[in-house]
Amino acid sequence: MLDLSYLRKNQAGVKALVKRRNMNVDIDRLIEVDRERRRLISASDELRAQRNQLSDLIPKLQGEKRAESIAQVQEIKAKLSAADAELSPLESEFNDLYLKVPNLLDPAVPVGKDDSDNVEIRSWGTPPVFDFQPLDHVELGERAGLIDFEKAVQVAGAKFYFLMRDAVRLEYSLIWYALGLLEKDGYVPIKAPVLAKKEILQGTGYNPRGEETQIYSIADTDLGMIATSEISIAGYLAGEMLEEKALPLRYAGISECYRTEAGNYGRFSKGLYRVHHFDKVEMFAFTKPDESELIHQSMVAMEEKIFQGLKIPYRVVDICDGDMGGVAYRKYDLEGWMPGRGDNGSYGEITSCSNCTDYQARRLNIRYRPANGAAEYVHTLNGTAIAISRALIVILENYQRADGSIEIPDVLKAFMGKEIIEPTRKN
C-alpha cells in the first residue's frame, strides 16, 4: 500500500507506475472516490461536532430547553445515518481500489513490457554438454520411479504429482542443505501455518478472492492456503512495534505452498515447473528502511551460494517493470539451466528475491521506533532459498547420465546416503 498523501500529490506518477507494471487500476476513479469520500467525512464530522456540543450541554439544561436539545440531536442523528449510508459504499470502493495500487519502483528497475525484457546481470557455470540426447525431468523422473503425475491426476487432478523413493530423499536433503547454510548465516528457522486469514493474505499483497486469484480459499472460513511462507512470516509480526536494535530480523521459513495457477497452461508449465503445490525454503527479512537494499543483495548472494554449491548453472536476472507484479520495489530472479527444456535447453526461473520496501509493512502495520524519532514502517524482503519442485528439475536434468541414472550433487551426498540414483525403478 502506498502512502495516501503521496498518492494524492503524485497522481500522474502513480498512473505511470500502474502502466509500467502492466496493471490495471483506475487511478482517476480512485482520486474521485477519495475526494467524494472526504467531502462526506467532513460533513459527518461537522454533524458529529454539533451533536457532541449539544450532548455536553444537555445535562445542564432543564425542562423545555432540554427536550428541545434532545430533539435537535435526534434530528442530527438522522442526518448522520443518511450520510453514513452514502459513505459506506464509497469507502468499500475506495478500499478495493487503494489496495490495488502498486508499490513504487526502484529508479534502476529496467524498463520493459514483459519477461523478455528482463536484464541478465551475471551468470555462473557453464551449461553441460551431453554426448547423448538429454531427457527432461518428467521422463527421467517417471523412468526412475521418482515422480508419478498420472496417479496424481487420479487423486487430485492436473498439476499435482507424487514424489517417491529417492525424490523424497532429495527433497529432504535439499531442505537440510539449505537450512544449514541459512542458519549459519543467522536466519531463524520457522515452520509456518499453511493457512492464513484474509487480512494477512491481503496485507502481503495477495488477493485471496476473485477470478485471477492465486490463492485457494477454505469454504465457510476467512482462511486461504498460503502460496508461500512469505505470507505467514509477514503475518507473524503483523501489528508489532519492533525494537530498532532487534533489526534486521531474518527467518528461514519451510512450508508447503499452494497455488491455483489459474490460466497458466503455457509451453513451459510442463511437469514440475508449474504445479499446485510444492515445498519451499524461503528467506524473509524485516529491516530498517536504510538497510533493505543491502539485505536484498545479501539474499540474492545466498541464493547464488546455494546453487553454486549444487553446481547448477544459472543467471541472475533483473526483473523489468512490466514483469514485476504490484508488490516488489526491485526483484531479482535466479534462472537455472534446464537441459530438458526446448531444443537444447534453456534457463528457467528457480528463485525470486524481492525488496517490498514498506508496502507490506504499511498494510500489516509493522513498525519500529528509531532511537530518536517517531515510529516508522519497516521494510520487508523475501527470497526463495529452495523451491523443491524447481530444484528437482535442474538437478535431474543437469545431473543425468547416458543410461538415465542421476548423479547426486556432492553437497547432498551425505544427506542422501548415496551417490547415484538408478535409471529404472527396482521396487
Added chain:
RNA sequence: GGAGAGGUGGCUGAGUGGCCUAAAGCAGCGGUUUGCUAAACCGCCGUCCGGCGUAAGCCGGACCGAGGGUUCGAAUCCCUCCCUCUCCGCCA
C-alpha cells in the same frame, strides 16, 4: 467442545453512563543541577482522518480486541465474532 475471567497508548495498569480532554507508573525526548556516571527535580510525550496556516502549530472528528446496537451522551450497557488465561472434557 463446556464453564469462568479477561483484551485499555511503546510497556505495566486504573477507569462500570456525562467531571475521560483515558489516571498513575515505566520507557523515551528536552531541560535544571552536577568532577564523571548515576540520582533528584521541571517540562514534553499515542495513532489515524479532515480543515486552516509559509511555519512551530491551531481547530474538528474517529480510535480503549473487531463489527453491530441501545442512549441526548458509551472504554463503561446489550448482541455477534476473534483472541488470551484458568479449570473440565476429548485427542495425535
